[in-house]
Amino acid sequence: MGDKAASATNAYLMDLWYLATPGHLLTPGRMIGKVFMEQPILLGRDADGAPFALRDLCPHRGVQLSKGVFDGRQITCPFHGWRFDAGGRCAAVPSLVKSQKADIGKICVRTYPCREIQGNIWIYLSEDAPEDAGALPAPFAIPEIGARTYNIATPLVFQTSMDNAVFGLLDPAHGPYVHRNLLWRQPGNLKEKEKAYEPSPLGFTMVRHPPSSNSVIYRALGGDRTTEISFCLPGLRLEHIRVGTHHICNLTAITPIDGARVEVTNFVYWTQGWLTLFKPFLSRFARKFLTQDQWIIGLQNESLAFNPEMMLINDADILQKWYMRIKKEWIAARAERRAFVNPVKPATLRWRT
Ligand code: FES
Ligand SMILES: [Fe+2]
Known part of the structure; x- marks a missing residue:
C-alpha cells in the first residue's frame, strides 16, 4: 500500500x-x-x-x-x-x-x-x-467574509524545505500525536473518517461537511456547524467553518525562504463579536499549536541529513501525492506555455484520526 x-x-x-x-x-x-x-x-x-x-x-x-x-x-x-x-x-x-x-x-x-x-x-x-x-490574476481571498482583516496572525519560521512544510500542512494523521495536549484529538479516541474531495482551480477541497464530533474545539462553537478545508498552490490551506450565519476561518500560508527554511503564517478570522473576548487565549492556542508543528518538522529535518527513504501511504498521505502531482503539472504547464490542467480527480479518502 x-x-x-x-x-x-x-x-x-x-x-x-x-x-x-x-x-x-x-x-x-x-x-x-x-x-x-x-x-x-x-x-x-x-x-x-x-x-x-x-x-x-x-x-x-x-x-x-x-x-x-x-x-x-x-x-x-x-x-x-x-x-x-x-x-x-x-x-x-x-x-x-x-x-x-x-x-x-x-x-x-x-x-x-x-x-x-x-x-x-x-x-x-x-x-x-x-x-x-x-x-495578473488576483491573490488569494477568503470567500464570504468581505474585506475584513484577520483577528490573529502568527508568523513563524520552520527549518525545512517547502515540500516538507506543505506535506506537514496536508497531514491528517499527525494531529492526535503532535497536538495531543491541546484539547485536540487524543490517540485513544481516534475515529474512522471518510472525506470527499474535489479538485479546485489550483488544488483540492474537502467538501463541506459537519466537523468531527471528537474535537473539543469544534464542540465549543455550538450551533449548526459545517466546515470546508481547501488547499491550493503555492502552499495555502484554508479551513472555513460556518456556524449559522457566522464564519471562522483558519488560513495557513507557506512561503519559501530558501531550500531549507520557510515562513509559515497562520491567520484566524472570525465574525462573531463574542469570540474577541477570548482573543488572548486563542492567540496563545494558535501559537502553541503552530510551535508544535514547528518542533516536529524541525525534528524530522534533523533526520533528513541521513537521507531516509520515505513513504506515502494510502489514504492518509494521498493529499501529499496530489500536491506533488499538482506541483509537477504547474511546472510543466509553465515550461510548455499552456494552461494548468489539474490532475486531481474527485475521490473519497478514509483514515483514522
Ligand atoms: S548608493 Fe547604494 S551602494 Fe552605493
Ligand atoms: Fe499540525
Missing part, C-alpha cells in the same frame, strides 16, 4: 502569489527586508499606504536598501545615499556635480507586484517582472 515519496525537487513554483507578511507588521514608514526563494526583498508602504516590494539590493554596489532610511516617500541607500521611490526609480545620486550629466531616470530596482487583501500582503514571485502587473 505504501510507495516511496517522490523525491522532493525543491524547485520553486514561479508565477504565483505568495504571502509576504501580515499587513499590521508593515507600519507606515517601516521597511522589512526578507528573503523569498533566495531573493532579497524589501517591503514597504508608499505615501498612500499601499504596499510595495522591491529587490532589496542597491543597483549601485549591491547593499541592502532595507538597511537604509525610508522617509515614507523615498528610500536612501545606507552606502552612498542614492535615493529610490516606491516604484524602484532612482530619484537622486548625491555624489553627482552639476556638470556631470547622468540619466538617473534609467537606474531602477526591480519591483514585485504586491497587494493587500483581508489584511494580508501578497507578493507575486516570478523569474522576470511581469509585463503587465495589472493583468
Whole structure:
C-alpha cells in the first residue's frame, strides 16, 4: 500500500502569489527586508499606504536598501545615499556635480507586484517582472467574509524545505500525536473518517461537511456547524467553518525562504463579536499549536541529513501525492506555455484520526 515519496525537487513554483507578511507588521514608514526563494526583498508602504516590494539590493554596489532610511516617500541607500521611490526609480545620486550629466531616470530596482487583501500582503514571485502587473490574476481571498482583516496572525519560521512544510500542512494523521495536549484529538479516541474531495482551480477541497464530533474545539462553537478545508498552490490551506450565519476561518500560508527554511503564517478570522473576548487565549492556542508543528518538522529535518527513504501511504498521505502531482503539472504547464490542467480527480479518502 505504501510507495516511496517522490523525491522532493525543491524547485520553486514561479508565477504565483505568495504571502509576504501580515499587513499590521508593515507600519507606515517601516521597511522589512526578507528573503523569498533566495531573493532579497524589501517591503514597504508608499505615501498612500499601499504596499510595495522591491529587490532589496542597491543597483549601485549591491547593499541592502532595507538597511537604509525610508522617509515614507523615498528610500536612501545606507552606502552612498542614492535615493529610490516606491516604484524602484532612482530619484537622486548625491555624489553627482552639476556638470556631470547622468540619466538617473534609467537606474531602477526591480519591483514585485504586491497587494493587500483581508489584511494580508501578497507578493507575486516570478523569474522576470511581469509585463503587465495589472493583468495578473488576483491573490488569494477568503470567500464570504468581505474585506475584513484577520483577528490573529502568527508568523513563524520552520527549518525545512517547502515540500516538507506543505506535506506537514496536508497531514491528517499527525494531529492526535503532535497536538495531543491541546484539547485536540487524543490517540485513544481516534475515529474512522471518510472525506470527499474535489479538485479546485489550483488544488483540492474537502467538501463541506459537519466537523468531527471528537474535537473539543469544534464542540465549543455550538450551533449548526459545517466546515470546508481547501488547499491550493503555492502552499495555502484554508479551513472555513460556518456556524449559522457566522464564519471562522483558519488560513495557513507557506512561503519559501530558501531550500531549507520557510515562513509559515497562520491567520484566524472570525465574525462573531463574542469570540474577541477570548482573543488572548486563542492567540496563545494558535501559537502553541503552530510551535508544535514547528518542533516536529524541525525534528524530522534533523533526520533528513541521513537521507531516509520515505513513504506515502494510502489514504492518509494521498493529499501529499496530489500536491506533488499538482506541483509537477504547474511546472510543466509553465515550461510548455499552456494552461494548468489539474490532475486531481474527485475521490473519497478514509483514515483514522
Ligand atoms: S551602494 Fe547604494 S548608493 Fe552605493
Ligand atoms: Fe499540525
